[in-house]
Amino acid sequence: MAHHDGPLPNPRGLKLTDEDRAWFPEDRLRHELIDGERYVTESFGTKHQTILGNLTLAISPWLERQQIGKLFFAPFDVVFSPFDVVVPDMLYMSNERARKILTDANVQGVPDLLIEIAAPNTRRRDETFKRHLYERVGVPEYW
Secondary structure: OOOOOOOOOOOOOOOOOHHHHHHOOOOOOEEEEEOOEEEEEOOOOHHHHHHHHHHHHHHHHHHHHHOOEEEEEOOOOEEEEOOEEEOOOEEEEEHHHHHHHEOOOOEEOOOOEEEOOOOOOOHHHHHHHHHHHHHHHOOOEEO
């Protein structure tokens, strides 16, 4: 399957919800909803993983010392609404915010920080659709 930066065709024209995601295949792809439109992204390669690893190595030791919050990594769903469910590459939540919105299955609300590692095939989505969504729901920090 090729990377697809726009929404997948939706012949019924109905907004998809988080409940509809139960019908999506378990295929190790990222299935996200933005305003009820489905977006699918394949796994990324070594450059993406190297950047993610470097960010983790830079941030984690400081968080360990400060004990103020935690990092989470894809695949881990962030549910903003029934129509908006994303899978950012990395996210940070303060302990205080985590007590309110972190569940065993996912995040039910707005984390303190969302990080997307831009790739040529997802850059447009990350810089437009996702940025607008994150602004709309009040994400405090987006890298």
